[in-house]
Amino acid sequence: MSTDIRSALHGLFPAPAVPFDDNLALAEDEFTAHLKTMSAVEGVSGFAVNGHAGEVGTLTPAERLRVVRLAREAAGPGQVIISGIDCVELAQAVAELRELAGAGADAALVLPPFDSMARRGLARNRDAVYHWFDALGAAGVPLVVFQYPLSTGCSYPTTVLRDVVTLEHVVAVKNAVWNTEFYIEQLAAIRDHAAVLAACDAPELLAMMMAGCDGLLLGASNVATASWAEFTATILRSDYNAARELFVTILMPLLDAQFGLTRPRSTSFTALTKEALCQLGIFSNGAMRPPDITPDTADRAQVARCLEAAGLIKPQVRGE
Numbered sequence: 001m002s003t004d005i006r007s008a009l010h011g012l013f014p015a016p017a018v019p020f021d022d023n024l025a026l027a028e029d030e031f032t033a034h035l036k037t038m039s040a041v042e043g044v045s046g047f048a049v050n051g052h053a054g055e056v057g058t059l060t061p062a063e064r065l066r067v068v069r070l071a072r073e074a075a076g077p078g079q080v081i082i083s084g085i086d087c088v089e090l091a092q093a094v095a096e097l098r099e100l101a102g103a104g105a106d107a108a109l110v111l112p113p114f115d116s117m118a119r120r121g122l123a124r125n126r127d128a129v130y131h132w133f134d135a136l137g138a139a140g141v142p143l144v145v146f147q148y149p150l151s152t153g154c155s156y157p158t159t160v161l162r163d164v165v166t167l168e169h170v171v172a173v174k175n176a177v178w179n180t181e182f183y184i185e186q187l188a189a190i191r192d193h194a195a196v197l198a199a200c201d202a203p204e205l206l207a208m209m210m211a212g213c214d215g216l217l218l219g220a221s222n223v224a225t226a227s228w229a230e231f232t233a234t235i236l237r238s239d240y241n242a243a244r245e246l247f248v249t250i251l252m253p254l255l256d257a258q259f260g261l262t263r264p265r266s267t268s269f270t271a272l273t274k275e276a277l278c279q280l281g282i283f284s285n286g287a288m289r290p291p292d293i294t295p296d297t298a299d300r301a302q303v304a305r306c307l308e309a310a311g312l313i314k315p316q317v318r319g320e
Helices: 028-039 061-074 090-103 120-124 126-139 158-164 180-190 204-211 225-236 240-258 269-279 297-309
Strands: 011-014 046-049 080-085 107-110 143-147 170-175 195-198 215-218
Touching: 011 225, 028 046, 028 061, 046 061, 061 080, 061 090, 080 090, 090 107, 090 126, 107 126, 107 170, 120 126, 126 143, 126 158, 143 158, 158 180, 170 180, 180 195, 180 204, 195 204, 204 225, 204 240, 215 225, 225 240, 240 269, 240 297, 269 297
Parallel strands: 011 046, 011 215, 046 080, 080 107, 107 143, 143 170, 170 195, 195 215
Antiparallel strands: none
């Protein structure tokens, strides 16, 4: 990968789900097949593995490195591999960054080390955030800042983020604030220094991307990857009518299936994404490692209805 990785952070970056077998071991063959199918889609610029959709919280260190190697092998020419890192201790984080790069990662998506009750307030402290990202530069790995939703209490203020992206090794921001006004404010503050990858699993995504972005990094794009790639391409060429049509007719039903923010859910979005992949015949097993659980009957039925609405599966005959 070219040293100018920022210019390569353009287009769609699916965040692949990771299938497990009945013994909860990594199902490598299915994972590789899923990666290869997505990598062949026009407009897919790479993958973001080892994130929330990719089981970063349940994979062992060795499994995370294996996932990166499998993604590197499955990726097409020029496609970027971004690996998530979720670490709260500096020396360990630097070591892990180097290992991930050695396994084939071109950049690292840095999950906030402040995502705990004791540290959450530090996400708003300029010195704490800036010094963390500055120190991570010792690993020599390009970094993507993961900007969490405002509702988490762990998102970075615009003034803090603006300073962080001036660091040479910070090349992009995955912006998942889920608030259009805040997204636009941050876009103006960081666009001159870093690539902006939108990441909102809700209706606001359309308005955010129309306001400006370099691409999309999204776990939901495991499902109907070609439609997500086309949607991203229409946004990047400012064909907003086509983008709206795709979003409303296909992508919004899928977001409802995987995230369903307007209704109670029995489990996590990762489990619902795996359920969708199972119903599409892409995964043979939707098993989840504890503490996560598989969807209940109602959620499985809702996933099926949303896949039907998006035109991905045939309508099922249901009893009264």
